[in-house]
Structure formats: structure tokens, C-alpha cells
Amino acid sequence: MQDYDVVLLVEQALSPADGAQVHSLHEGLDQPVTYHVLLPLEDASARVEAAMGSLAAGEVMASPAMAMNDVDLDAVRQDCKDRADADLKTTIASLSASGATVSGAVVTESPIEALAKKVAEVDGREAIILTRPHIVAEFFxxxxxxxxxxxxxxxVLHLLEHENFDEQAGGCEGVSGL
Known part of the structure; x- marks a missing residue:
């Protein structure tokens, strides 16, 4: 019997509750289910630029170029890689704890390109994308x-990380309090 392969694209580490929720979606299948987790590596340069952009210009720093000279980009890159590796390990552990068969990788290419490649590679039957709410991006x-x-x-199923199915069933797909 051929496995039912599901490719997951996650934005951050899944909690044990997230892992159990994802695994529960496939409990009724007669085939064995294998999950393939993809976690994009955060771009270190973009992270530094975003942090610099959040600082008040003028009084706090003379120029962004001067401040960038003091940044150890290699250290930031290593920190991003270490965080991604840890998040992937946590995600795999969360899915495994629910009884799922799972593999995973940190990806450096475009998340959608990586997802498409993995779906084709494993002959995936479905994709699940788990993110925080991104209302503006979703609107457009x-x-x-x-x-x-x-x-x-x-x-393709979109789930919101760290929200159960009941919280996601509202009219705003998981955004409570609006």
C-alpha cells in the first residue's frame, strides 16, 4: 500500500497541539500517512535591515550604512540557521509525539518553490501551510x-499556527477579537 504523502510548509515551530491537530486530519485514512515538513530559513540580511528600519533615524544613528558596518552578518546568519534548525526539530518532535511519521528540512529557496518541488518529489497528495495570520497578504x-x-x-489547506480548529472556524479564519 502506497503512503499518503502530505507536505507541510511551516512558518515557525509547531507546538504539540499543532502537531496533534495536523495528524488528526488524516486519522481515518486506510493508507499510512507520511508528513514532509519544510521550514524556510529566514534571510539574515532582511532581518538586520528590518531591525535597523525599526530604529528611529537621526538621533539614534548617523546613517544606516554606518550602523550596518557594526553588524556581524555571519553571526546573524548563523543565528537564523540555528533558530530554523531548532524550530524544525521542535516541529518534527511535535508531529512524532502524536504518532505521525515525519521528515523535514530547512529550505533556503522560495518557500513556494520548495513546496512545489517537494510535492512533485514525493508525489504528495496534499499540502498544508501553517502560518501566523497575515491579513493584508491574504486580502491581496x-x-x-x-x-x-x-x-x-x-x-492546499491553510491552518493558523497555535489556534485550534474551533478558533479557526470563525469568519476571519482564526483571527479572534475582530
């Missing part, structure tokens, strides 16, 4: 889920 259909639906030929 440039979020990972919208882009994946246009790119790959399998069903």
Missing part, C-alpha cells in the same frame, strides 16, 4: 496559501 492573495494554490496541483 499574495500569501503563501494563495500562491501555492496557483502553483501546485494538489489540495
Amino acid at each position: 492573495h499574495v500569501d503563501w496559501t494563495s500562491r501555492a494554490r496557483r502553483k501546485i496541483g494538489v489540495p
Whole structure:
């Protein structure tokens, strides 16, 4: 019997509750299910630029170029890699704790390109994208889920990390309090 392969694209580490929730989606299948987790590596340069942009200009620093000279970009890159590796390890452990068969990788290419490649490689039957809410990107259909639906030929489910199914069932897909 062939495995039912599910490719997961995650934005951050999944909690044990997230792992159990994802695994529960496939409990009724007769085939064994294998999960393939992809976690994008955060771009160190973008992280530094975003941090610099959040500082008040003028009084706090003379110029962004001067401040960038003091940044050890290699150390930031290593920190990003270490965090991604730790998040992937946590995610695999969370899914495994629910009884799932799982493998995973940190990816450096475009998340949607990596997802499409992995779906093709393992003959994936579906893709699940787990993110924090990104209301503006979702509104303009440039979020990972919208882009994946246009790119790959399998069903794509979008779940919000750290929210159970009941919290996601509202009219704002997981955004409570609006």
C-alpha cells in the first residue's frame, strides 16, 4: 500500500497541539500517512535591515550604512540557521509525539518553490501551510496559501499556527477579537 504523502510548509515551530491537530486530519485514512515538513530559513540580511528600519533615524544613528558596518552578518546568519534548525526539530518532535511519521528540512529557496518541488518529489497528495495570520497578504492573495494554490496541483489547506480548529472556524479564519 502506497503512503499518503502530505507536505507541510511551516512558518515557525509547531507546538504539540499543532502537531496533534495536523495528524488528526488524516486519522481515518486506510493508507499510512507520511508528513514532509519544510521550514524556510529566514534571510539574515532582511532581518538586520528590518531591525535597523525599526530604529528611529537621526538621533539614534548617523546613517544606516554606518550602523550596518557594526553588524556581524555571519553571526546573524548563523543565528537564523540555528533558530530554523531548532524550530524544525521542535516541529518534527511535535508531529512524532502524536504518532505521525515525519521528515523535514530547512529550505533556503522560495518557500513556494520548495513546496512545489517537494510535492512533485514525493508525489504528495496534499499540502498544508501553517502560518501566523497575515491579513493584508491574504486580502491581496499574495500569501503563501494563495500562491501555492496557483502553483501546485494538489489540495492546499491553510491552518493558523497555535489556534485550534474551533478558533479557526470563525469568519476571519482564526483571527479572534475582530
